[in-house]
Amino acid sequence: MQHYPVESFLARLGMPTSGVWQWFLVAASIPVGLGLARLVGALFRSVGSAIVRRTSTPWDEKTLDASIGPLTLCLGVVLTATLARLTRLGHELVKDVAPLLSALFISGVAWFLMRVVGILSDVLDARALRHLAEGSESSRGLRTQARVLSRVARVIIVVVTGALVLLNFESVRNVGVSLLASAGIAGVVLGLAAQKPVGAILSGLHILFTRVVDLGDKVVVDGEFGTVEEIRLTHVVLKLWDERRLILPTSRLLDQSFENWTKGGSEKLGTVEIYVDYRTPVDAVRQRFESILPNSELWDGRVKAVQVTKVTERTIEVRLLVSASDSGKLFDLRCWLREEMLRWVRELEAGVYLPQERFTRALPVAESDERRGPASGRGPRRTGAIDGVADVAR
Numbered sequence: 001m002q003h004y005p006v007e008s009f010l011a012r013l014g015m016p017t018s019g020v021w022q023w024f025l026v027a028a029s030i031p032v033g034l035g036l037a038r039l040v041g042a043l044f045r046s047v048g049s050a051i052v053r054r055t056s057t058p059w060d061e062k063t064l065d066a067s068i069g070p071l072t073l074c075l076g077v078v079l080t081a082t083l084a085r086l087t088r089l090g091h092e093l094v095k096d097v098a099p100l101l102s103a104l105f106i107s108g109v110a111w112f113l114m115r116v117v118g119i120l121s122d123v124l125d126a127r128a129l130r131h132l133a134e135g136s137e138s139s140r141g142l143r144t145q146a147r148v149l150s151r152v153a154r155v156i157i158v159v160v161t162g163a164l165v166l167l168n169f170e171s172v173r174n175v176g177v178s179l180l181a182s183a184g185i186a187g188v189v190l191g192l193a194a195q196k197p198v199g200a201i202l203s204g205l206h207i208l209f210t211r212v213v214d215l216g217d218k219v220v221v222d223g224e225f226g227t228v229e230e231i232r233l234t235h236v237v238l239k240l241w242d243e244r245r246l247i248l249p250t251s252r253l254l255d256q257s258f259e260n261w262t263k264g265g266s267e268k269l270g271t272v273e274i275y276v277d278y279r280t281p282v283d284a285v286r287q288r289f290e291s292i293l294p295n296s297e298l299w300d301g302r303v304k305a306v307q308v309t310k311v312t313e314r315t316i317e318v319r320l321l322v323s324a325s326d327s328g329k330l331f332d333l334r335c336w337l338r339e340e341m342l343r344w345v346r347e348l349e350a351g352v353y354l355p356q357e358r359f360t361r362a363l364p365v366a367e368s369d370e371r372r373g374p375a376s377g378r379g380p381r382r383t384g385a386i387d388g389v390a391d392v393a394r
Contacts, residue, residue, distance in 0.1 A: 026084055026093060033080030034072075041072040059123045066119060070112035077104045099168035106168075110161035114154060121150035143215045144231050148208045151233060207231065207250055213260060218327045220259035221248060225327075266326040269303055272338050275315040276345055280353040282308060282318065288344050289320055289337075298333035300325045315355045 045068055052060045081094050081101055094101070124146035206212075213219060213236065217228045224246055226238035236253060238246040261268060276285070286306040293299055303323035310317035320337060324330035345353055 029083035030080050033078075033083050034076045036079050037072045037075035040075055041068050044068070044071065059119055062119045062122075063116065066115035067112055070108045070115070073108035073111070074105050077101050077108070099170075102168045103165040106161060106164050110157050113157050117150050117153045117157070121146050144211070144213075145208055147215070148205075148231060148233065152205075205233070206254060207236075212253055217263065218261040218266070220261065221246070221252075222258075261327050267300065267302070267323065268327050268330045269321065269323050270330045270334050272320040272322070272334050272341065273309070274318050274320070274338075274341050274345065275355055276318060277353045277356050278316060280316065280318075280345075282306070284348075285318055285341075285345075289341065292340055293322065293337070296333060296336060298324055298329045298336065300329075314357055 045064065048064045049061075052064055084094050125143055128143040128146065208231075213228050213231070215228055215231060219226060219228060219238065221238065224238070224240055226240040226246055228236060229239040229245070230237035232250075234250060236248045236250060238248060240246055274285075289306050290304065293304055294301075300323055303321060305321040307319050307321070308316055309319040320341065322330075322333055322337060324333050345351070
């Protein structure tokens with residue numbers, strides 16, 4: 001016959017050990033167990049705080065704070081079950097609710113693991129931001145990997161926890177086995193339907209490890225310029241220049257080409273084209289360009305050049321080549337340089353070098369002969385040929 005310590009103790013005191021007292025003892029085991037768990041948790045926090053204060057790492061204090069809640073839950077389940085087993089009625093009840101208690105314990109462990117994953121992700125993200133502020137471009141890849149791996153770890157924890165919890169309940173486990181055995185066609189349909197989501201997840205993992213894009217990269221997709229703001233397993237979020245968000249499936253970045261302006265470095269080259277008249281002295285344009293460019297803090301001092309890149313029937317195209325440390329500064333530099341050169345061309349000799357349009361005017365025959373005069377040795381011409389040319393600027 002099994003010995004129950006609480007009943008033996010009450011019997012020695014001459015108190016009843018059955019009936020209402022059994023239910024009272026079982027009910028009392030719940031607050032007592034939870035109270036002892038909170039007491040142990042507070043003691044653990046006090047001792048742990050005294051230890052972690054001596055260290056310089058920030059993650060140990062966060063881990064200590066994150067462990068108190070899950071520890072209290074797990075200890076509460078164990079202590080409550082232990083106290084309840086000290087009575088005959090409690091022993092029977094614990095056997096009946098054992099799957100529920102096991103599920104609570106597993107949930108407490110999963111809760112702690114989820115918090116640890118979040119802390120590790122925050123620590124790595126903070127370290128990457130600190131290195132990024134110091135000019136380390138590779139830190140963006142560390143941020144990407146930390147965020148994506150944390151999401152993968154959370155998904156794995158949730159799936160494994162759910163599976164372990166369901167395995168504790170016999171009825172649910174039998175239903176699951178029967179469904180798997182009898183739903184072959186449904187399984188095929190679900191498998192086909194899951195191909196696309198699974199492919200998207202695999203694409204996300206491929207982006208993670210190959211680092212096609214990282215957080216903070218400047219990219220151009222379908223003519224839209226934006227910054228990679230978030231990378232998930234199934235999609236990538238781009239923050240466009242006008243504060244809009246463009247959502248791209250991860251498979252889209254692998255199946256089609258796009259521009260990554262910060263891959264391998266953020267330095268960029270840009271051009272400004274100005275159109276001037278044929279008579280414009282290119283050396284003067286070059287001197288003006290080289291004199292004003294150092295005045296701008298946006299120019300990084302690497303590249304500068306002036307070249308005539310195109311000639312049309314009316315104008316010549318002068319291309320000004322400049323460089324900047326990133327795409328944002330390059331855009332502002334090009335706008336500033338375009339304004340300055342336009343102002344200079346407009347004010348140079350009252351705008352005589354602005355693009356002009358020329359056409360010819362046919363003179364009357366009599367006027368043409370009169371201009372030709374006797375010195376030509378010819379008589380009057382009656383063909384009406386074009387002999388005069390006039391320049392007209394519009």
